[in-house]
Structures are given as structure tokens and as C-alpha cells.
Amino acid sequence: VADRVAIREFLQALLRNIDDTEGFSDSDSLIASGRLQSIDTLEVVLFLEENYAIDFAERGFDLNELDSVDAIMTLLGN
Amino acid sequence: MNIIPQVDTYPRVVSFCQTTAGKAATLAAFAATLILNRVGPWIALTMVAAVITFFPARRRLMLSLGALYWLIFDHGWLRVDITRQIAKAEGQRTDWAFALMAGIVLVGVFCGIAAFVHHVRVQRLSFSSRRPVLVLVCGFFAVLMAAGTLPLHGLARVLVWLLISVLAPYLWFFAYALTDAASKTPERLEVQFGFIRPFWMGEFGSFVPIAKGAAYLRKVEAKTPKDFAIVQLKAVKLLMWVFVLKSLEWVFDRAMHGGTNHLLQRLFQVNNLPNLGIPTLAAAYQQTAAGGRLPLPLAWGCVTANFVEALLSLYVVGNVAVACCRMAGFHALRNTYRPFQSQTLVDFWNRYYYYFKELLVEFFFFPCYLRYFKKHPRLRLFAATISAATAGNLLYHFGRDYSNVAEVGFWKAVSRFEVQATYALFLGVSIGISQLRNRRERKAMSLPRRVFASATVILFYALLQTFDPEDRVYPLSVHVTFLWNLVQP
Numbered sequence: 001v002a003d004r005v006a007i008r009e010f011l012q013a014l015l016r017n018i019d020d021t022e023g024f025s026d027s028d029s030l031i032a033s034g035r036l037q038s039i040d041t042l043e044v045v046l047f048l049e050e051n052y053a054i055d056f057a058e059r060g061f062d063l064n065e066l067d068s069v070d071a072i073m074t075l076l077g078n
Numbered sequence: 079m080n081i082i083p084q085v086d087t088y089p090r091v092v093s094f095c096q097t098t099a100g101k102a103a104t105l106a107a108f109a110a111t112l113i114l115n116r117v118g119p120w121i122a123l124t125m126v127a128a129v130i131t132f133f134p135a136r137r138r139l140m141l142s143l144g145a146l147y148w149l150i151f152d153h154g155w156l157r158v159d160i161t162r163q164i165a166k167a168e169g170q171r172t173d174w175a176f177a178l179m180a181g182i183v184l185v186g187v188f189c190g191i192a193a194f195v196h197h198v199r200v201q202r203l204s205f206s207s208r209r210p211v212l213v214l215v216c217g218f219f220a221v222l223m224a225a226g227t228l229p230l231h232g233l234a235r236v237l238v239w240l241l242i243s244v245l246a247p248y249l250w251f252f253a254y255a256l257t258d259a260a261s262k263t264p265e266r267l268e269v270q271f272g273f274i275r276p277f278w279m280g281e282f283g284s285f286v287p288i289a290k291g292a293a294y295l296r297k298v299e300a301k302t303p304k305d306f307a308i309v310q311l312k313a314v315k316l317l318m319w320v321f322v323l324k325s326l327e328w329v330f331d332r333a334m335h336g337g338t339n340h341l342l343q344r345l346f347q348v349n350n351l352p353n354l355g356i357p358t359l360a361a362a363y364q365q366t367a368a369g370g371r372l373p374l375p376l377a378w379g380c381v382t383a384n385f386v387e388a389l390l391s392l393y394v395v396g397n398v399a400v401a402c403c404r405m406a407g408f409h410a411l412r413n414t415y416r417p418f419q420s421q422t423l424v425d426f427w428n429r430y431y432y433y434f435k436e437l438l439v440e441f442f443f444f445p446c447y448l449r450y451f452k453k454h455p456r457l458r459l460f461a462a463t464i465s466a467a468t469a470g471n472l473l474y475h476f477g478r479d480y481s482n483v484a485e486v487g488f489w490k491a492v493s494r495f496e497v498q499a500t501y502a503l504f505l506g507v508s509i510g511i512s513q514l515r516n517r518r519e520r521k522a523m524s525l526p527r528r529v530f531a532s533a534t535v536i537l538f539y540a541l542l543q544t545f546d547p548e549d550r551v552y553p554l555s556v557h558v559t560f561l562w563n564l565v566q567p
Contacts, residue, residue: 032297
């Protein structure tokens with residue numbers, strides 16, 4: 001639960017940075033819907049690398065896995 | 079105030095569009111807006127959209143049939159003319175035997191890619207499965223280099239160039255198919271075909287996959303009848319907006335360079351419309367190459383006109399493709415979206431040609447970012463940006479313009495790219511710096527600062543655009559002289 005909250009807060013802050021203050025649910029797509037640009041996801045990558053020690057070069061990288069809170073939680077679960 | 083009514087937000091309209099009559103009305107509006115925008119194959123596009131509209135469950139099958147239709151009947155992007163000239167020069171047949179050979183190479187390439195996709199799905203741990211796009215792109219450029227450097231003659235030369243002319247326009251579509259195959263939930267192999275140069279690429283001759291590939295389209299596919307109706311209404315709305323901009327493009331072009339119009343000629347006997355007499359960029363280069371110099375206002379007018387025309391033209395062709403994609407039920411983002419609102423260089427790049435930027439980000443930026451300089455965050459970001467905006471940009475254009483290699487050989491073709499290389503280097507370094515600054519100073523700006531930032535961004539791209547010629551006729555010195563003359567009183 002703490003991870004989900006942390007990820008949600010991080011994504012909220014990321015959206016606020018680009019003047020997007022609309023709410024979103026855990027399953028809402030953020031990249032495919034255009035709210036986050038693929039280039040913004042490097043912030044998500046950094047966050048996951050630093051806080052969860054995920055090595056995307058090692059495990060492979062799929063933008064869809066960072067598209068929503070749920071997708072990121074699934075990624076962390078794996 | 080919206081110029082185009084937001085019909086996709088009207089509940090009654092959305093409900094109506096889910097009925098048979100509503101679907102027919104949406105299709106009629108789609109066809110009408112295609113005709114308004116003078117989209118040549120409007121009948122075929124409407125037919126594919128109609129079948130998908132009434133049988134959404136068969137969407138993937140129709141995508142495949144649509145892609146097959148365009149491959150058989152309207153395959154201008156294959157540039158068979160270049161290979162036919164090579165066959166002629168090599169004393170080979172250019173009649174039905176050539177067409178048969180081209181067909182065999184095409185089928186062979188698709189079978190080869192299908193086998194590669196299957197391999198990526200099954201053998202997940204091999205190097206070629208973990209880095210399939212790297213293998214594909216390196217393979218393509220190795221063949222291109224071999225064709226341009228080895229002393230090939232006769233049938234062998236024709237076959238190699240047929241292979242290149244088939245691979246080049248499909249290269250980045252194959253790249254997306256391979257990326258999808260490597261993902262956790264790949265599309266079935268047999269339906270991948272529909273996403274490889276899908277029907278909505280229609281008249282858009284570019285090699286950039288609009289709406290990327292199966293992985294992205296799966297994410298943005300309309301899941302309910304209501305969702306489908308909304309996305310189709312958005313498609314028609316986009317085509318109406320494209321028509322507004324296409325009209326603006328026409329007016330702007332005439333106002334800048336003059337021209338005639340049959341209707342005006344007939345009604346008012348106007349032979350040449352009043353205009354500012356701004357020369358085209360090609361004419362300006364011709365004059366610069368001959369040692370001449372345009373008066374400053376004309377030179378700046380030329381830069382402005384070139385930039386606005388390129389922008390409007392890209393907006394029109396790219397978003398017609400996006401609209402057709404939306405008619406098939408995919409919430410694809412626009413290819414060009416409010417570029418004048420950009421406040422940073424990277425933001426403009428994102429808004430100007432979205433799917434080209436996505437291609438570079440996906441196949442160049444992230445692979446570099448995820449692997450190199452992890453302990454040096456700023457260098458990491460800068461290197462990844464250079465790898466996308468400079469290296470990826472150059473590779474894409476070199477592969478797209480493969481006919482240069484056929485014409486003058488590999489190394490001379492490389493040297494022809496000096497202007498493009500300068501463009502890509504400036505672009506990469508500038509976006510890299512913009513990215514670093516942007517990460518450091520993300521804060522809300524006042525209106526005057528926003529306007530100033532947008533103006534600076536637009537000026538930068540307008541000037542940079544003068545280094546992005548399509549014809550590559552003049553050497554770098556001509557481009558530099560032209561630019562220098564812009565700031566000389």
C-alpha cells in the first residue's frame with residue numbers, strides 16, 4: 001500500500017510540474033492518453049531505479065509498464 | 079471559442095452515433111471531410127472505415143485487409159521506379175519478370191520478418207530477442223552499405239536494391255512489430271500485418287509510423303460502442319480542423335508567393351493574386367549560391383514563409399492519417415498539436431512531429447538512457463538526447479533517402495548529408511541543453527515570459543529549418559552564408 005501511495009504521489013507531482021492538476025485513478029492511462037509525454041517517463045524511470053533498484057537495461061523496457069499506477073505496481077510485483 | 083463544435087462532448091450526438099443511422103451519418107461526414115481535404119483515396123478509406131464501423135469485432139481482420147489493399151493497389155512508397163532504373167542499367171528485364179521478382183522479394187521480406195517476430199516471442203533470452211530493433215536496423219544499414227560500396231552487377235545488384243526498396247519504407251513499422259513481440263502481451267503474429275503500414279498511412283508517404291505500432295494501438299483502442307462513437311466524432315472534428323488549416327495554407331502560400339486560382343480567374347479575371355513576392359527557400363539558396371543576396375526583409379520573409387508552410391503542410395498530411403486511424407477506433411494522439419504554445423525546445427519537438435519524435439525516443443533515446451552513464455545523470459540525459467535527436471535523426475533520414483546511395487554510392491551519399499548532419503547536431507545539442515535547463519527550472523512562468531519563451535523557440539526552429547532541405551542540392555557553405563546574411567545589415 002505504501003508503494004502504491006508513493007507512486008501515486010510521485011505521478012501527481014510529475015503531472016503538476018507540467019500544469020496538469022486533473023485527478024486520475026490508479027488504472028488511468030497517463031502516457032498513451034498523452035497526459036505524460038514519453039520523454040517525461042524518464043523521471044518515472046529514475047524514480048523506480050533509485051527507489052526500487054529496477055534495472056531496465058537488464059529486465060527490458062516497455063513504456064506500457066509505466067502507463068498507470070496499476071501498471072507500475074504490476075511491474076514492481078514482477 | 080471553438081471554431082469546430084465539440085460534438086464529441088454532446089451526449090445526444092454521441093448516443094445517436096451509436097445507432098445505425100448515426101454510424102452512416104458519421105461515415106458520410108468522414109467521406110465529405112476527406113473530399114474537402116482533397117484526399118485522393120477517399121473511397122477506399124471510407125470503405126475500410128465503414129466495415130470497421132459496422133463490424134468492430136472484426137477490426138484487426140479489416141486492418142490487415144486494408145493494409146493488403148494498399149500494398150497491392152497503391153504502393154507508391156515502395157519506390158519501385160528506382161530499382162527499375164537500376165535493372166535497366168544492368169541490362170535486366172523490366173517487364174513482368176521484374177514485377178514478379180519484386181513480388182517475391184516483398185513476400186520474402188515479410189516472411190523473414192514474421193520468422194524474426196516469432197523468434198523474438200519464443201527465444202526471449204537470445205541477444206537478437208533482447209535487442210531486436212538493433213539487429214534489424216544494423217542489418218538494414220549493413221545491406222545499404224554493401225549495396226553502395228561492393229562492386230555488384232547484374233541480377234545480384236537488382237536483387238539487393240529490391241531488398242532495400244522493400245525494407246526501407248517498412249523499417250520502423252517492423253521495429254514497432256518487433257518491440258511488440260518482445261513485450262509481455264504481444265499481438266498475435268497473424269494480425270501484426272494490419273499494423274505494418276496500416277490503411278491510414280494511405281497518402282502519407284512518410285516512413286514514420288503514424289500511431290506507432292500494435293502495442294500503442296492496443297492501449298488506445300476504443301473498448302465500448304460509446305467510446306468508439308466518441309473517437310469517430312473526434313476523427314471528423316480533426317478533419318474539419320485540417321480543412322481550416324489547409325485553407326489557411328492555401329491563403330498563406332498565395333499571400334507570400336502569389337499564384338493563380340481558376341475560380342478567381344473566371345469570376346474576376348484576376349491572373350495573379352496580390353502577394354508579398356517572397357521567394358521560396360530554394361530560390362533564395364540559388365541566389366546565395368550565385369553570390370547574390372536577398373534584401374533583409376525578403377530574406378526574413380523567406381525564413382518565416384518556409385517555416386510556416388512546412389508546419390502547416392505537416393499538420394495537414396499527418397493529421398489526415400491520425401483522423402483515419404481514429405475512424406478505425408483508436409484514440410491516437412495528434413501528429414502536430416499547438417506547436418506555437420511550446421515554451422521549450424523539447425516541447426516544440428514534441429508538438430511539431432509527435433510520431434517522429436516518438437520513434438526517436440523509443441528506438442534511440444531510451445535504449446541509450448537505460449544503458450549508459452547511469453552514474454552521471456546530466457551526461458546520461460544529454461547523451462541520450464544526442465543519440466535520438468542527432469544520431470537517430472540522421473540514421474532515419476539517411477535510410478529514408480536511400481536513393482542517394484543508389485545514385486552516387488555510399489560514401490558520397492554520406493558526404494551529401496553534411497547539411498543534414500549540421501542540422502541534427504544543432505538540434506541535438508540545443509534540445510540536450512533545453513532538457514537539462516528544463517529539469518532544473520520547472521516552475522510556472524508569467525504570461526510575458528511565456529510569450530517570450532514561445533517566440534524564442536519559434537525563432538530557433540525557423541532558423542534551424544533552413545538547414546533541413548529536402549533536396550540537398552547546395553553545400554553547407556551556401557546555407558551558412560544565407561544564415562549569416564540574415565544578421566548582416
